Amino acid sequence: MPGLHKLRLPFVKADYTYKAKMIFQLVRSFHTSLSFRAAESSLLAKLRKKTGYTIANCKKALEMHNNDTDKAEAWLNDQAQAMGWAKATKLAGRKALQGLVAVKFDKNHGVLVELNCETDFVAKNEKFHKMVEDATSACYKFAHTNLQSKGAVTKMELDSEQLGNLSIDGKKLSEVLALFIGSVGENAVLRRAECWKANSNDVKISAYTHPAPSVASDYSAGKYGALLAYKQANDIEDRGRQLCQHIVGCSPLKIGDKDNDKPATNLDDEVCLIFQEYLLDPSYTVQEFLEENKMEVIDYIRFSCGESEETSLPGVEKQPLDTVQTLQ
Amino acid sequence: MNGRYLISSLICSVSRKLVSKPTRITCHRLLVNVINVNIRDYSTQKNLVVEEKKHCNVGTIGHVDHGKTTLTAAITKVLSKEGTTKYIPYDKIDKAPEEKARGITINAAHVGYSTKNRHYAHTDCPGHADYIRNMISGTSQMDAAILVVAATDGPMPQTREHLLLAKQVGVQYILVFINKVDLVDEEVLDLVEIEMRDMLTDFGYDGNNIPIIKGSALKALNDDPSDIGVPSINHLLDSLDNHVPTIVRDLESPFLMPIDKAFTVPGRGTVVVGTIKRGVMKKNDEAHLMGFGIKVKTTLSDMQIFRSSVLEAIAGDNVGVLLRSIKLRSVESGMLLCAAGSEEMSNHFKAKIYFLARSEGGRKKPVFSKYSQQMFSGTWNIACRIDLEPTIEMLMPGDHAEVYLTLLEGMVMTTGQPFTIRENNVTVATGIVTETLKTIDVPNGKLGRVELNLSKE
Numbered sequence: 064m065p066g067l068h069k070l071r072l073p074f075v076k077a078d079y080t081y082k083a084k085m086i087f088q089l090v091r092s093f094h095t096s097l098s099f100r101a102a103e104s105s106l107l108a109k110l111r112k113k114t115g116y117t118i119a120n121c122k123k124a125l126e127m128h129n130n131d132t133d134k135a136e137a138w139l140n141d142q143a144q145a146m147g148w149a150k151a152t153k154l155a156g157r158k159a160l161q162g163l164v165a166v167k168f169d170k171n172h173g174v175l176v177e178l179n180c181e182t183d184f185v186a187k188n189e190k191f192h193k194m195v196e197d198a199t200s201a202c203y204k205f206a207h208t209n210l211q212s213k214g215a216v217t218k219m220e221l222d223s224e225q226l227g228n229l230s231i232d233g234k235k236l237s238e239v240l241a242l243f244i245g246s247v248g249e250n251a252v253l254r255r256a257e258c259w260k261a262n263s264n265d266v267k268i269s270a271y272t273h274p275a276p277s278v279a280s281d282y283s284a285g286k287y288g289a290l291l292a293y294k295q296a297n298d299i300e301d302r303g304r305q306l307c308q309h310i311v312g313c314s315p316l317k318i319g320d321k322d323n324d325k326p327a328t329n330l331d332d333e334v335c336l337i338f339q340e341y342l343l344d345p346s347y348t349v350q351e352f353l354e355e356n357k358m359e360v361i362d363y364i365r366f367s368c369g370e371s372e373e374t375s376l377p378g379v380e381k382q383p384l385d386t387v388q389t390l391q
Numbered sequence: 392m393n394g395r396y397l398i399s400s401l402i403c404s405v406s407r408k409l410v411s412k413p414t415r416i417t418c419h420r421l422l423v424n425v426i427n428v429n430i431r432d433y434s435t436q437k438n439l440v441v442e443e444k445k446h447c448n449v450g451t452i453g454h455v456d457h458g459k460t461t462l463t464a465a466i467t468k469v470l471s472k473e474g475t476t477k478y479i480p481y482d483k484i485d486k487a488p489e490e491k492a493r494g495i496t497i498n499a500a501h502v503g504y505s506t507k508n509r510h511y512a513h514t515d516c517p518g519h520a521d522y523i524r525n526m527i528s529g530t531s532q533m534d535a536a537i538l539v540v541a542a543t544d545g546p547m548p549q550t551r552e553h554l555l556l557a558k559q560v561g562v563q564y565i566l567v568f569i570n571k572v573d574l575v576d577e578e579v580l581d582l583v584e585i586e587m588r589d590m591l592t593d594f595g596y597d598g599n600n601i602p603i604i605k606g607s608a609l610k611a612l613n614d615d616p617s618d619i620g621v622p623s624i625n626h627l628l629d630s631l632d633n634h635v636p637t638i639v640r641d642l643e644s645p646f647l648m649p650i651d652k653a654f655t656v657p658g659r660g661t662v663v664v665g666t667i668k669r670g671v672m673k674k675n676d677e678a679h680l681m682g683f684g685i686k687v688k689t690t691l692s693d694m695q696i697f698r699s700s701v702l703e704a705i706a707g708d709n710v711g712v713l714l715r716s717i718k719l720r721s722v723e724s725g726m727l728l729c730a731a732g733s734e735e736m737s738n739h740f741k742a743k744i745y746f747l748a749r750s751e752g753g754r755k756k757p758v759f760s761k762y763s764q765q766m767f768s769g770t771w772n773i774a775c776r777i778d779l780e781p782t783i784e785m786l787m788p789g790d791h792a793e794v795y796l797t798l799l800e801g802m803v804m805t806t807g808q809p810f811t812i813r814e815n816n817v818t819v820a821t822g823i824v825t826e827t828l829k830t831i832d833v834p835n836g837k838l839g840r841v842e843l844n845l846s847k848e
Contacts (some may be wrong), residue, residue, distance in 0.1 A: 108582050111545070118545040118579050161518060181455060183518040184552040247548055249455060273757075274790075277782040287787065312757040312785060331755055342756065 106130055114139055115246065120146065144238060147245030154250040160369035161186045162254070164288035165199045166270035168281055171261040173268035174202040175290045176226075177254040177366050185249050194243045195284050198253060201229040201236055206258040215266050216292045216361055221256040254371060257290060257364050265294050266361060269303025273311050279304070286368045287311045294359040302356045309342040309349065310365050318360055321350070336360065445637045448532060450514040450522070450562070452553045453539035458570040458608045459515055460484050460500075462539055462624075465611040466513070467504050469624040476504040481612070484515075495528045495821065496751055497521055508632050519556050523791050526560045527745045527822055532807070535564040535635040537627070538587075542575045542605070545583045546590055554594045564635045565596055567603040568627055572619050573610060580605060602630040642706055645730030646670030647805075649769050650682075653722040660692070661717045663728060665710070670730065672704045672712070680717060681736050682726030682771070684800035690715040725771025727803045736801035737830045741793060742810070744777070744822035748789035754819045757785040763838050764819070766798070768810035774799040775812065776838040777820075781845050793825070797841050801830060 110132055111121045116139050124135035124142075162179035163186055176199045178191070185191050202221070210217045221229075227237030236253060244251050261268050272285035289310040293303055319335025326338040333339045337350040337360075344352075353360065451459040464481040471478035484500050498521045502513040514533065516522045526532065536557050540546060557565060567587050572580055584603050592598030606623020607615070614621060648665045656662055663680075674694060680687045693713040694701050704710040712728065727734070747753025758777070766775035778795040779786060786792055804810075804824045812820040834840045 107578065108585065111582065111586075115548070117543070118582060119543050119575065122579060182549070183520055184549045184556070187519065187552045187555075188549045190548050248544060249549075273785065273787055275784045286790075308784070312787065343759075 106132055110135060110139075116143065117248075143242055143245060147238075147241035147243070149245075150248065151241040151244040151250075154244060154248075157181060157250040159250045159252045162251075162368050163191070163195045163284045164272060164286065164366045164368050165195045165282070165284035166272055166288050166290060167199045167203045168268050168270040168290070170267055172203065172206045173259045173270050173290045173292075174199060174206050174256060175270065175288050175364060175366055176202055176256040177288075177368060177371075178251065179254050179369065180247075180251045181249045185247050185251075188247065190243060190246060191251075192284065194239065194251070196282065197231045197239055198226065198229075198236055198256070199282065199284075201231040202226070202256045202258050204231075205229055206260050210258060210260040212260070212262040215261070215263060216268075217260045217262060218362070219258045221258065223253050223255065226253040226256050255366075257366075259290060259292060261292055266292055267295060267301075267303060268292050269301075269307050271304055271307030271311055273308075275308075287366065289363060289365045291363045292361040294361060296357050299357055302352075302358060305343055306349075306352075306358070306360070307363075309339070310336070310363050312342045313339050314365055314367070315339055318363070336363070445509050446512065447509050447534050447631075447635060447637075448512050448514065449535045449537060449631065449635075450516070450533045451537045451539055452522075452556060454541070454544070454547050454549065454553075455517075457539045457541040457544070459539045461612060462537070462568060462570065462608040463500075463502055463513060463515060465608040465624050466628065467502060468612055468614075469621055470504050470506065470628070473507075475506070495524055495745065495747060497524050497528065499525055506628050506632055509637070511631070519552065520791065522556055522560055523743075524745055527743055527791060533560055533562050535566065535631065536562045537631075538565055538567045540567060540569050540583060540587060541571045542569050542580055542583050543571050545579075546586050550590065551594075554590065554596075558594060565591065565601055566627065566630055566634060567591075567601060568608075569603060569605045570608050572605045573607045602634050604630060641669040642671055644669050645733035646672045646676075646678075646706075646728075647730075647734065648672070648710070648712075648728045650722065650724055650726045650728060651770055652724050653719060655719045656713070660713055660715070661719045661722060662711050662713050663722060663726075664712075665728070667704060667706050667708050667710060669706045671706070672710065674702050677731035678714075678728055679731050679734070680714065680722065680726055680728055681734065681801075681803050683723055683773070683802065684736070684738075685721065685726070686736060686801075687717060687721060688731060689717050723771075725769065725802075729803070734803045734805075735827070736803050737827050738798040738801045738833065739828040739831045740796045740798075740804055740824050741826035741828060742796050742822045742824050743791065744794050744812075744820050745791040746786055746788050746820045747818065752817060753788040754814070755788065757787045758820075759785050761839060764812050764814050766796070766810050766812055768804065768808060771802070773802065774838060776841060777812070778843050778845065788819075794822075795828070795843065795845065796824075797831065797833070797838060797843070799833060799836060799838060 106125055107118070107121055110125060111118060114121065114136055120139060120142070121135070124139045125132070128134040128138060159179040159181050161181060161183045162177065164175065164177045166173065166175050168174070176195065178195045178198055180186055180191060210219060227235065227240065229236050231239065240251060240253055259268055268291065270288065270290045272283045272288040274285045276283045289307045291303055291307045291310065293306065295301065295303070315336035316334040317336065319337040321337065324335050324338070326335070327333045330340055337348070337353070339349050341347040341349050341352045347355070451463060453459050460481060463484055464479060467476050467479045470476035479502055484502060498517050500515045504511050504513065514525060516525060538553060540550065569580065569583055587603060588598040588601070591601055604623060604627045606619045606627070608624070610617070610620040611624045646667060647669050648667045650663045651665045653661060653663045672691060672694060674691060676691045678689055678691055680689055691712050692715045694704050695711045696704060696708055746758060749755055760778045761776060763774065763776040765772050776797040778797065780793060783792060804827065806824055806826065808824045810822055810824070811818050831841060831843070
């Protein structure tokens, strides 16, 4: 009988009346000897330090397995997924507009991923960084294996659900996310991703995030991100990264066409990429910069963290993954 | 002058005592005040300051579900019974109402309450960036923080980030409130406490001596009289009162006075006018007049408050000072008068800065190193160049960062001094000085040519 109470106690929520709880506690303390408590307490501290699961869950695990830490740990790991899902379901729908935008790219492939959470405290936590990195790696792998080669650049836009279906280390991203939500206790959303693949040798892909990492690498994460596909002769210094930085900084709405688009009267309001002042040297326009470096922009995309609204479109059927490839 | 202070202090204490209950004790105090004439005390207003109900800024930080808002509501409810505070129910504490300070949008909930000893302004922001903006825009420097942890969850992964924030915004005093203790038992509670103390120590706080209060904000809100109900809130407030020392007006430091204006009194000399920021000025004290690259030694020949000569003036006084052998030409508003040798001029500072987002009227494009614009602070303005840390490539509008400031000429700026950067008469950035660095050379008065050796610093 007391064992049963002990099992349930840590999870007693507000639906128990205060009085009932007092009685439970009384019964409990009556049956728990002091020495037993001390041992249990240090085990609890150890288990929690090792696993990082919430105190209530660690305690439950110990109680279920008669203070056998190994069994308790195994049980916790088993349960984590289920608890994570439960928590994720409970928290779903809460606004999550903070987070990170991450990029990973090589010469022919590039992905841009946005992961959101509720507060920027969580966005700074290393677990969140790990989660973003996992999601980005999954997309990167997807870009390598699943994109069909047609046209110059194959592009594919993934929404929250499609992203969740990708997998990393044999685990679905949505499961990894649920685990993460279970551990930080805050809603998180795999918002969107963009996977690109360049199909010919003269098309290159570059990417940039702000804030930029101090050492340039193929993976980075920040508040803003941009992905760029461009053509540039190999004998000229690569300017892809700089142009990405310009896109992040000046947020153009479209590339623009020299013949059909007209430059805006006020330079600061310019939305066409080619007519904008080049960010790193305002004495050039982007057009002049491109000509100077013999570059041709094929396409670009820019993510700003939290910019997309959480709108679900009821009635719109999700298309299966392999039919939504767009070609350029 | 002493007479003036004596009378004014008497009036002050009488009126203050009359507001509260006029008991025999206060009458007795009054008598003592009259008899025990300690001129020095009155001339510096020292005891007046101590008797004032002091103000203190606190903030709550913690996980979204751990009960920060419930705790705030509970505090106001408990104190409202003492009649000093208005009770603000849970749903009236807006989760994050937007407020504008200097054009910057800050998501913050501000709630005020008073204990017997102090008045508190309570801030709660939803995110890290909001606290930083709150600090930089200077609306309130947080003196203390209450870290709220739910006993059911214990410290979460992001609790480290919460403590990091407290360090970043310069919170010196931390208290921990372990919430929801009714849902767990003793041993769990002990574990939460141990983990919290460990973590606090990791972050350089005095983990062993930081007050940790255990209670249930919800129970306190429902007027529960048990230990974890209302008494736990009282315990928290007592700890706040005792653990966080009162910040008193600084009269010990060497004096410092920014100059608002200057004029000539025919036959006497140059008079500068301003409000003393800290310290005590005495007639015939040696002083330095500094700013805009000029540093002149002088003596305070005479001081006037409200047109009557005084021998002493203290922090908070608005005073006119006659300076010996100073020509009006050499004084500019924005200069500083300070005790001889107490301050150094520099043109190079480290600062925390926030660039206003586009929606707040800030810049549209990012900022790079060598960004030069007019800087405004106090009563003066000067050309200023901003350089970013070498690891940061650019700053987007809406970003905050530590930057290096280089002014065209040397000025005195104290740590915590706020400033703004304006571009075409529009405020684009605001910041506070965090450190004074060594003066660097500005070749031919051209900021663009300044060589910064940032990797070395």
